[in-house]
Amino acid sequence: NAGVMQNPRHLVRRRGQEARLRCSPVKGHSHVYWYRQLPEEGLKFMVYLQKENIIDESGMPKERFSAEFPKEGPSILRIQQVVRGDSAAYFCASSPRLAGGENEQFFGPGTRLTVL
Amino acid sequence: AQKVTQAQTEISVVEKEDVTLDCVYETRDTTYYLFWYKQPPSGELVFLIRRNSFDEQNEISGRYSWNFQKSTSSFNFTITASQVVDSAVYFCALSGSNDYKLSFGAGTTVTVRA
Numbered sequence: 001n002a003g004v005m006q007n008p009r010h011l012v013r014r015r016g017q018e019a020r021l022r023c024s025p026v027k028g029h030s031h032v033y034w035y036r037q038l039p040e041e042g043l044k045f046m047v048y049l050q051k052e053n054i055i056d057e058s059g060m061p062k063e064r065f066s067a068e069f070p071k072e073g074p075s076i077l078r079i080q081q082v083v084r085g086d087s088a089a090y091f092c093a094s095s096p097r098l099a100g101g102e103n104e105q106f107f108g109p110g111t112r113l114t115v116l
Numbered sequence: 117a118q119k120v121t122q123a124q125t126e127i128s129v130v131e132k133e134d135v136t137l138d139c140v141y142e143t144r145d146t147t148y149y150l151f152w153y154k155q156p157p158s159g160e161l162v163f164l165i166r167r168n169s170f171d172e173q174n175e176i177s178g179r180y181s182w183n184f185q186k187s188t189s190s191f192n193f194t195i196t197a198s199q200v201v202d203s204a205v206y207f208c209a210l211s212g213s214n215d216y217k218l219s220f221g222a223g224t225t226v227t228v229r230a
Contacts, residue, residue, distance in 0.1 A: 031216075033216065033217075035218075035220075040222070041222055041223075042120075042122075042207055042209075042220030042221050042222045042223050043161075043207070043209075043218070043220045044220070045217040045218065045219075048216055048217075056216075056217075059217075089159065091161060095216075098216055099211075099216040100149075100211055100212070100213065100214050100215050100216045104163070104166065105216070105218065106163075107153075107160070107161040107163070108160075109159065109160040109161075110159055110160060110161070112159065
């Protein structure tokens, strides 16, 4: 079975452009979580989505960032008008049920965004 | 709120030495889960272990061992007879029993020299 897939693995954007990061969860998983890893830091929770619903976006910056998990297709993390401070690794995780406790999150390989 | 502290930023050892990574956590939950992840130079996150707060038995898996001490809120990780392939960033993480958010420490970079 394929694990969590993220693409692209590396993304370079110039300031002001848009970045779209895709995450295909493990087949059958309907819960998706996005985390951001800034340079020299640990991962920080951004958003939790179920199919067609944003459940918790408490970790998302208020502006320029959005996320979706449509009924069909991958989850998308979208960053509009990127700035240099958005340069980071973005990790997606998925779980078959709500994660927590014994329910594990499975992480993807991450997308490394570089803003020039 | 959950908090994880990894006080060691970087550790450098020579191959075959043992290395211990410290992890101290804070939580108000009585039930919680602790994790260790490895992030090799290739960048992906590799799951190593999950322990729940009711299981204080130490665990050994090959050259890896974990020491969970609830009294000191610590969950330390030891690599015995380190190898160059152990070079990576290691993260300790914490979640509450019903909390899907993982709280990560800042990570410890381990460099094993041949």
